[in-house]
Every structure is written in structure tokens, then in C-alpha cells.
Amino acid sequence: MRLAGKGRNRDAEEVRFRFDGRELRGRAGEPLAAALMAQGVRVMGRSFKYHRPRGVMTAGSEEPNALVTVGRGAGREPNVRATVQEVHAGLEAFGQNAWPSVDFDVMAVNDLFAPVLGAGFYYKTFMWPRRFWEKVYEPAIRRAAGLGALSGEHNPDPYEKAFAFCDLLVIGAGPAGLMAALTAGRAGAEVILADEGAEPGGRLLSEDETVAGQPAHVWVAAALAELAAMPNVRIMTRTTV
CATH class of the missing domain: 3.50.50.60 (FAD/NAD(P)-binding domain)
Structure with a gap:
């Protein structure tokens, strides 16, 4: 996927990073999406509803598909666009909305039921029996839905803000x-x-x-x-x- 002698990062330092537990190599400063494609990684996430495989669609912050989680523990940041995340030594990223991995996602079975999961299916189905909603339906839907997730831990990283003025x-x-x-x-x-x-x-x-x-x-x-x-x-x- 790389063009010989092309690219503004072609002379950049080669660094090691990890994606979904795999150690890969990339060029320092290039987008994570570029480094992954150069290593033959095409699937970087799964779609929200049917868990269909998703790769890179754009080249910037408008990217809707290649969303990854960066980091571990309290500093974990979900829904980072792989097209703007810079590669650096020690970077650790993970695919989202998939288990156990984006390459083999158990929830992809949803795609088999796509013909019967039309609009309005949820509202008609999960209203009865009424007492099942809180104990059965809602917990299951919440676990299956969503993309990236926060750790729930307190983030110790310092942040700062400024009140800036300009003409x-x-x-x-x-x-x-x-x-x-x-x-x-x-x-x-x-x-x-x-x-x-x-x-x-x-x-x-x-x-x-x-x-x-x-x-x-x-x-x-x-x-x-x-x-x-x-x-x-x-x-x-x-x-x-």
C-alpha cells in the first residue's frame, strides 16, 4: 500500500506500536490509518447495528468508520479517528464495537437477521412483557449497543484551559x-x-x-x-x- 519514494513521511523514524494486541511498525507522525493499511490491516472497526466490517473511508476528521480506542486504564480515549491519530512509539490502539476482535466478531451474527430487524422492530418487541424491560431487555441492549467505552476510572492527566483574546x-x-x-x-x-x-x-x-x-x-x-x-x-x- 506504500508508494516507493512517495509520501512526506517516507524518511520518518520507524516506530513500533500495537493494534488489538499485535505489534506493528509505522512511521512516526503518520496517521494510524496509513500505518495499519501499510501493514495489511483493512478492518478497523464494526458497524453499530449489524457489526459489519468497517475500514477507512476518508482521509481526515470526517472519518465515520475507522474509529478506535487509544490507550488503557483511566486515560483510555474511545472513538478516536484513525485517520488523524498520529503514530508514535508505544502507541496502543484497539478496534471497537467487536468481541473478541474486529477480525472475528461474535455479534456479526446480527447481520443474518437484518431482514427482520427493520425500523420500529425494537419498540414493538421489547414492550412486552413489561417487567422484562428493566431486568432483561435493557441490560442486554446496552451491552450490545454503542461504540467505544470509557474506563469509568478517574483520569489523573492534567488539563488546562485559557481565556484567549484576539482581533x-x-x-x-x-x-x-x-x-x-x-x-x-x-x-x-x-x-x-x-x-x-x-x-x-x-x-x-x-x-x-x-x-x-x-x-x-x-x-x-x-x-x-x-x-x-x-x-x-x-x-x-x-x-x-
Whole structure:
């Protein structure tokens, strides 16, 4: 699945990580989805109702299928999109909505009953006998439903918040966002540039094009260097607005 000599992470350090108990190798900083596909892993989760196998469908935060749980214990985080989770040494991720694993899910038997599990089936079926709801139906449905799950333990990790103010908030550090931040920053405005990715640049990081006569990724690097040198500009990555 890798293209020889291609990719911005091709020279990155090779690191080891784990997925569903298997030790795999990937390139530091690349999306978990890319590392898994390169290792031949196609199924990363199961669908909500019928537990059908699901793999990668998109390349960003809009991903609806490749949802995984990252970490163990109190710091476990469910429903992380494999398309945006960065690979790093020691990363541990798990497929969701499946038992005992996403490759062999016992609940996939639901798919055999798809023709009789139409809309409204649940409401008509689980209303009788009435006393069964609390003791039988509801506990069983709750165990079968849902995707990822929290650990239920207290998370000891520290978190911080800040009340930030600016003249211009730029949402998204793609080509338009970078130009807006540069223009406002050069004019002396207080600017916050927020991007959901780990690395600003948007589509310029993946498309083969030129900006101002130079490769797109080179222009991005120069723009970020100029913005970082401005005391009136704050760049916030991995940030959702």
C-alpha cells in the first residue's frame, strides 16, 4: 500500500506500536490509518447495528468508520479517528464495537437477521412483557449497543484551559487560512491561527502544486516560520473551533 519514494513521511523514524494486541511498525507522525493499511490491516472497526466490517473511508476528521480506542486504564480515549491519530512509539490502539476482535466478531451474527430487524422492530418487541424491560431487555441492549467505552476510572492527566483574546481568529491553516493570518499578522493585528491537524498546511501538504513559484510544502514552511516569528500571532494545532 506504500508508494516507493512517495509520501512526506517516507524518511520518518520507524516506530513500533500495537493494534488489538499485535505489534506493528509505522512511521512516526503518520496517521494510524496509513500505518495499519501499510501493514495489511483493512478492518478497523464494526458497524453499530449489524457489526459489519468497517475500514477507512476518508482521509481526515470526517472519518465515520475507522474509529478506535487509544490507550488503557483511566486515560483510555474511545472513538478516536484513525485517520488523524498520529503514530508514535508505544502507541496502543484497539478496534471497537467487536468481541473478541474486529477480525472475528461474535455479534456479526446480527447481520443474518437484518431482514427482520427493520425500523420500529425494537419498540414493538421489547414492550412486552413489561417487567422484562428493566431486568432483561435493557441490560442486554446496552451491552450490545454503542461504540467505544470509557474506563469509568478517574483520569489523573492534567488539563488546562485559557481565556484567549484576539482581533482575528482564523479557523483552518490551509492556503486561505495561512494567507489570512499572514496578512493580518503583518498589519499588526492579534491573530490566533487554529487548525485541527498536527501540522498546518491543509491540502498544500498533499497536493503536487506550486505556490508563488515554489513547491507548496516549501511555501507552507516559509509561511509558518514567518508567522512563528510574529509576537502577535499564536498558532494552535490539534485544535477544534
